[in-house]
Amino acid sequence: MVDYSVDRNLAILGINNPPVNALSFHVREGLFNGIKQANADRRVEAIVITGKGKTYCSGADIREFSIPSAGKGLVTLGHRIEDSDKPVISAIHGNALGGGLEIALFSHYRVANKNAKIGFPEVLIGLLPGAEGTIRLPRVTGLAFAMDAIASGRRFDAQEAHKHGILDTICDGDVLQEAKAFSKKIIGQPLDQRRLSKTHVKDAADVDIKFEEALAQIKRKYRGLIAPILCLKSVRNSAKMSFDEAAAEEMRLFGELLTSSQSIGLRYSFFAERSAPKWKLPCGACADNTTPVDVKTTGVIGAGTMGSGIAVCLIRAGIPVILVEKNQKMLDQAIKTISRILTGSVKLNRMTEKQREHSLKLLKGASTLDELAGVDMVIEAVYENLELKREIFHQLDKICKSSTLLCSNTSTLDIDNIASATQRPDKVVGTHFFAPAYIMRLLENVYGTKTSPTTVATVMELGKRIGKICVLVKTCYAFVANRTNQPFGAEASFMVEEGALPQDVDTVLENFGMPMGPFKVSDLSGIDVGWRIRQEVAKALGLKLTLETRYRMGERITTLADRLYEMGRYGIKTGKGWYRYEPTNPRKPIPDPDVAKMIQKHCMDMGIERRNIPAQEVIERCLFSAINESFRVLEQRIAEKPEDIDVIWQYGFSFPRYGGGPMFYASQVGLKKVFEKICIFHEQFPYSSHWVPSDLLRKLASHSTEIPMDKWTQFISSSKL
Numbered sequence: 001m002v003d004y005s006v007d008r009n010l011a012i013l014g015i016n017n018p019p020v021n022a023l024s025f026h027v028r029e030g031l032f033n034g035i036k037q038a039n040a041d042r043r044v045e046a047i048v049i050t051g052k053g054k055t056y057c058s059g060a061d062i063r064e065f066s067i068p069s070a071g072k073g074l075v076t077l078g079h080r081i082e083d084s085d086k087p088v089i090s091a092i093h094g095n096a097l098g099g100g101l102e103i104a105l106f107s108h109y110r111v112a113n114k115n116a117k118i119g120f121p122e123v124l125i126g127l128l129p130g131a132e133g134t135i136r137l138p139r140v141t142g143l144a145f146a147m148d149a150i151a152s153g154r155r156f157d158a159q160e161a162h163k164h165g166i167l168d169t170i171c172d173g174d175v176l177q178e179a180k181a182f183s184k185k186i187i188g189q190p191l192d193q194r195r196l197s198k199t200h201v202k203d204a205a206d207v208d209i210k211f212e213e214a215l216a217q218i219k220r221k222y223r224g225l226i227a228p229i230l231c232l233k234s235v236r237n238s239a240k241m242s243f244d245e246a247a248a249e250e251m252r253l254f255g256e257l258l259t260s261s262q263s264i265g266l267r268y269s270f271f272a273e274r275s276a277p278k279w280k281l282p283c284g285a286c287a288d289n290t291t292p293v294d295v296k297t298t299g300v301i302g303a304g305t306m307g308s309g310i311a312v313c314l315i316r317a318g319i320p321v322i323l324v325e326k327n328q329k330m331l332d333q334a335i336k337t338i339s340r341i342l343t344g345s346v347k348l349n350r351m352t353e354k355q356r357e358h359s360l361k362l363l364k365g366a367s368t369l370d371e372l373a374g375v376d377m378v379i380e381a382v383y384e385n386l387e388l389k390r391e392i393f394h395q396l397d398k399i400c401k402s403s404t405l406l407c408s409n410t411s412t413l414d415i416d417n418i419a420s421a422t423q424r425p426d427k428v429v430g431t432h433f434f435a436p437a438y439i440m441r442l443l444e445n446v447y448g449t450k451t452s453p454t455t456v457a458t459v460m461e462l463g464k465r466i467g468k469i470c471v472l473v474k475t476c477y478a479f480v481a482n483r484t485n486q487p488f489g490a491e492a493s494f495m496v497e498e499g500a501l502p503q504d505v506d507t508v509l510e511n512f513g514m515p516m517g518p519f520k521v522s523d524l525s526g527i528d529v530g531w532r533i534r535q536e537v538a539k540a541l542g543l544k545l546t547l548e549t550r551y552r553m554g555e556r557i558t559t560l561a562d563r564l565y566e567m568g569r570y571g572i573k574t575g576k577g578w579y580r581y582e583p584t585n586p587r588k589p590i591p592d593p594d595v596a597k598m599i600q601k602h603c604m605d606m607g608i609e610r611r612n613i614p615a616q617e618v619i620e621r622c623l624f625s626a627i628n629e630s631f632r633v634l635e636q637r638i639a640e641k642p643e644d645i646d647v648i649w650q651y652g653f654s655f656p657r658y659g660g661g662p663m664f665y666a667s668q669v670g671l672k673k674v675f676e677k678i679c680i681f682h683e684q685f686p687y688s689s690h691w692v693p694s695d696l697l698r699k700l701a702s703h704s705t706e707i708p709m710d711k712w713t714q715f716i717s718s719s720k721l
Ligand SMILES: CCCCCC/C=C/CC(=O)SCCNC(=O)CCNC(=O)[C@H](O)C(C)(C)COP(=O)(O)OP(=O)(O)OC[C@H]1O[C@@H](n2cnc3c(N)ncnc32)[C@H](O)[C@@H]1OP(=O)(O)O
Pocket: 019, 020, 022, 058, 059, 060, 061, 062, 063, 070, 071, 072, 074, 075, 095, 097, 098, 099, 100, 121, 122, 125, 127, 128, 129, 130, 131, 251, 254, 271, 274, 275
């Protein structure tokens, strides 16, 4: 785990723990022994710590934080490094993150390659740099930089690190060679001033002002998160206490965070996000054994909001797009919108003007499908109508070259049904983007019965290229995202019908951690959009819709949203929806007494007695209904693993990262308790099929001990596969 070698008068300690050189127990042990050995070796005059392979060191091994002795020994190792009689130089390339940066700060000198990335990302997993990082960094950089870097967790480049004194020198080429050359300048120099524990925070006098400024910013930016605040407090201690006192307090705060539910959730989310792209099909094909085809050119059909957003994603990543729209006015408008979106990116420093111009050159408008004959991939993004989509796919099949992949941005429709309109069902796949497509990170890729592994690999790879978090799911009505979100939204509306007001439900869910409650989201996305979808579904089923009903096809429904539509309240776009919006502040939702009156009248007309709905009920009905549906999705193998569902909720519906997602939340509440509650709701609301308890959940809940999440799918009975 640590390779020890001697090169003339230098001991080289090479951290060798691929893929990221995490500081696992054996690495810490290897470094400790290496420093000891080098100090005892008469040939050695200086010690270089370096990383083998692509990187220096990416910090503590996050998986080890779940075991009781987490991180133990890192501080002891650090003191051994700092106390070394022979100078220790950290030679950094790739990443020096978290505990990796701490090792560098225990060292007496730091040299780095110019492409190195440095930072303390601990806060992103709900922790603080617990091996004296919050005490040492301010001694090097001053308080303002240390507070910002530690509380934000951002990675910064070598130039910035050098500017703030973290690095002694940066080089262009091989960092080990640079460290060797550097050692010649420092061998024999006194070490005491290079030991950070012997130095002071230079701007300690300003600590209170700087703390208050940073705290105000943090509270605005990271609402509800504990770790950024404790990071700031610990940096403040570095200026107010002796080194040893501040370090002891840092260790206490680290321990507090380590066992906090937020950090446990964030650590889960770290690995869940990394597990999602590791797709697997029932036939055995998977990400590791399937090669994607190269997509050089694309077509997007439909220049509405979704089509334009998808085109932005593609051209921004350097992929040419032919945007097909038969309505010339809409096409012109879309091209203007796309240009405006990219201008916005330039203003936000997300791209340069030159990149914007280059991206726009990759966009070509067209009015017929014939223009797509030669492209490698087509993404259809017309409105949600099965017959229309089937007709387009039938035509594309005849027009496009035989290797072209045909993707649909449907959010609900069966991929097999769309694929059967073509002679190439193996090359048909769902690519479900979320609105606004150029902002939302989730891409729900949907395979049908005949979709080939190569097609799957290609859309997963394309998603990664355009910066999306991709999750692969199997086709079914509404897939995983909309299918599991549907009961969540339905229960929110039912509770408004039973006695809550939209703002009550939104507030509870926002306090839970959702950035926006479902009624604010509905106003943002447009009440007319949901109305149109309901009309389409009704048309397809041959149903006549009426406002005066509480049941449709044996299922409980509510017509409250349809009543808003009838009132011309389409949401933000009309200045009125579930809330009202002032022209002076058109994005700020204001509770509207007219809506309350409409709800009360609706309830009276329908004979619904209103009651007080406690906050706990709001959370349980919204989340447990989604959890129950998620277990069914898992049971039917629509999603491969619970982490996939959680990633979908985080990136598709902004579920708080520290909450993990509905499946992780269920694991924390305890499956027995969740199941019992679902059974109670099922009895109470027999006309909502989303409360029929999932078999898989029943099985898991019946065990005397809690089954860990990674074993859940083992309980799916083979007859269900
Ligand atoms: C009582 C005193 C206690 C003192 C305790 C001292 C405290 C120290 C705190 C820390 O150091 S916490 C850790 C800080 N470091 C991080 O948070 C870095 C996290 N990693 C990343 O940001 C990225 O992985 C990366 C390093 C920038 C590399 O990104 P890249 O896209 O190239 O690869 P990934 O797919 O993300 O990762 C590859 C592979 O490695 C696993 N992994 C990455 N980092 C860690 C880690 N720190 N610990 C364990 N495993 C890690 C990752 O999960 C991938 O593996 P998988 O099998 O594919 O999931």
